[in-house]
Amino acid sequence: MKKRKSIFDMQFITAGISTTMVLFLLGLVVFFVLTANNLSVYIRENIxxxxxxxxxxxxxxxxxxxxxxxxxxxxxxxxxxxxxxxxxxxxxxxxxxxxxxxxxxxxxxxxxxxxxxxxxxxxxxxxxxxxxxxxxxxxxxxxPQNLLDSVNKNLKKISVFLLGLAVLLSLISFSLINNTIRLTIYSKRFLIHTMKLVGASWGFIRRPFISRNLWIGILSGAAANAILTALAYMAVKYEPELLVIISPESVLIVAVAVMVFGIIITTLCAYISINKYLRMKISELY
CATH class of the missing domain: 3.30.70.3040 (Alpha-Beta Plaits)
Structure with missing residues (x-):
């Protein structure tokens, strides 16, 4: 009897590592945005x-x-x-x-x-x-009027910069993860066409690809969150006063954001890519 092939193959692992790195960077920027906001609140409430x-x-x-x-x-x-x-x-x-x-x-x-x-x-x-x-x-x-003015002005600049960086990195993240998933699905384009020829519905063909990439998003998000949480823990352990700006609530928000982004982007990119090859004729696959 032929053994069922595991979804956790080398291609899955490679895509997972790439996605983890991208989600880690995105989570790091979200983390900096939140800690900058906490620092802003802390400074203003201590004047x-x-x-x-x-x-x-x-x-x-x-x-x-x-x-x-x-x-x-x-x-x-x-x-x-x-x-x-x-x-x-x-x-x-x-x-x-x-x-x-x-x-x-x-x-x-x-x-x-x-x-x-x-x-x-x-x-x-x-x-x-x-x-x-x-x-x-x-x-x-x-x-201290001058100090307050200076703090408000500088914190506003930092917030705008970090928010802009977060938006830019989100677009880059989407592009990188989308390219990784497209390459994975590209290698299966003839299999997709064969399934179409034997009468498989589009939903049936999509299901394993979306399921596979959903798992990539979940596991990559979990891995990225583990790294970010470990870094936050080490920072607070080294300098306990950082707990004021690196709060458990901030770490939780970052973890949720990374996981949700990971799931949505991998699933969405898989859906878009699989539909592209489902619409292609055999002559366009070469």
Missing amino acids: AFSAILDDNIKETSIIKLQESLNKKDYVKKIVYISKEQALEEQIEAMGTDPSEFLGHNPFNASMEIRLNAGYTDPDSIKWIEKELLENKNIIEVSY
Whole structure:
């Protein structure tokens, strides 16, 4: 009895390796896009606003003000800094105690406000500053305007570049995987024609080719995801602070994107290529 030929032949393995490499590169770009976004959020949410409080503000008013601000959508975190704490920080930073020669503590109590990333654009900052100054207990609002402008500008450039690179690599990936699958099906073009001659339907002829390439997409996607996950794990293990930008959610999104792209593109390319040879006449096959 003749043994059934396995689909996992050398041609399958070669196509799988090529597809894995392409999906790995694509996944790497998606990974960089997501981590760049996480880095953007992290940087913007760690730029603090200082709301300088009136020197005569009472403790009950401070508590009420903090509770009121914590309810605002734009506030991520608030840290209260007392007059004494501000003086200690100044002494530690400058090495001198200004209260010794001034005769009093020259610093006011303040609240260090960190905003949610979605509220760090210039327009939002202006109305947030205006709203804060409407409170009579807040006499001044200070924030690093130049730093914020620089961060927003540079992060926007990086995001546009990475998104453009992702689109370009997607087109290149489609082309490379499509060529690999076309060459595989090209070698079977006479078999396809023979099956047509014996009366096999187009759906029947397509089925094994699509099934084979579906498996290539699944296994290649899994292999690419294994490499990407291992690299992310090693990066976080080497530098645990990277967990802020290389989050488990980002790794999961990349894994899903790579797998879905791998399945769709291999199946679609197989469908397009097989239809091409199904339409050909015998004279066009040579």
